[in-house]
Amino acid sequence: MSVRKIASIAVFGVLLVSISACSTPGANSALCDATGNADLVTAAGEFGANPDVTFPTPLVSPDLGVTESITGDGKPVRAGGVVGGTLFIYDAETGDPIVAADQAVLLPTENYAFPFTKVLQCGSVGSRVIATGTADELFGDRASQFQIEPEQSLVLVADILHAFLGRADGADQVARAGMPAIVTAPSGQPGFTFPDSAAPTELTVDLLKKGSGSTTSAGDQVIVNFSSINWKGEQLKDTTWETAPAAVVLDENAQGASLPPEVITSLVGQTVGSQLLIAVPGDQTVVYVIDVLGIAE
Incomplete structure (x- = not known):
């Protein structure tokens, strides 16, 4: 087939x-x-x-x-x-x-x-x-x-x-201090609680759950659920949890990508079932929580 x-x-x-x-x-x-x-x-x-x-x-x-x-x-x-x-x-x-x-x-x-x-x-x-x-x-x-x-x-x-997968199912990991606390709803959708500290000034990638599935490689088409929010923001910038998961090609030069190049690059080498917390600095630091649901092999 x-x-x-x-x-x-x-x-x-x-x-x-x-x-x-x-x-x-x-x-x-x-x-x-x-x-x-x-x-x-x-x-x-x-x-x-x-x-x-x-x-x-x-x-x-x-x-x-x-x-x-x-x-x-x-x-x-x-x-x-x-x-x-x-x-x-x-x-x-x-x-x-x-x-x-x-x-x-x-x-x-x-x-x-x-x-x-x-x-x-x-x-x-x-x-x-x-x-x-x-x-x-x-x-x-x-x-x-x-x-x-x-x-x-x-x-x-x-x-x-x-x-x-419908949501990340990996083993819980501990995020570094100074990053938002993430609590998931029964559906799997994440909620954000921000610390009093300032936003990171460089790309920060933390593993919240370590999956036991296959490892992603550059060029793979990966299925993800994600939510993004400005640092200390009150409303989400974007989320797939209220529509449908996204299919993302792990190529930072891919046209029409639903995630920025820094986030796409961070998904290479992750395992299916993992959940990542990523902070992307800029004029406004944006925080992403991403569930790696599978690879379209």
Whole structure:
């Protein structure tokens, strides 16, 4: 199976999120077993490519249905994890395509997740999952962001290409004195408490959690969650925790990077599962907390 790099793409102004089905620890077994009308859908064709999807129309799907048309035998999706995969959405009444993401996109299962994404935690790398239901059931009160009526029945097909962490899970480390104290919410999102001392005058990199996963190298595409804030600021400058994780190429000259070159360079040689605290000096010192979730290998 060939593996593609992640492309964070927006459809109708929203980062895509997806679904999946099987049986792994932490998954909701009721969701994993909710076949519904999903078994009336077939999705043939090469894994990771545009599927040949057929189903009887109109396909009325008042309840959530999930089935696995290809059983994955790779790394399971962890509870709260992030999937890299393809996603296709169809009008269940007409069979017409609504969304076609045939390049790998990041699909979080918890933070900023749509209701149907919880079943991604049932799947594994290599799974092709089919889900059916109404837009309201699948997307909740954000169905309108996809320009879809809440009562509209949909068919979704997702191929799971990658399985990443949802948050840093490494062993706790001690940051140096004079740096902000970081406390994470249950979701994993960090909060900042600043000391009375002045901001660092040079680039400062501290390890808050030491992961046990693979080590990043220059040129890798790394999946991260991050938050940034001005030194002693009261509001975040930027965060992925309220949208979707970022795919960052570890090349300080990369075009369109979501992180500054000093931060990108600091991510080289880190292990998956780690959390870093980085202060970047300038006219206004900016502090970053970054969770290394995985490498798109």
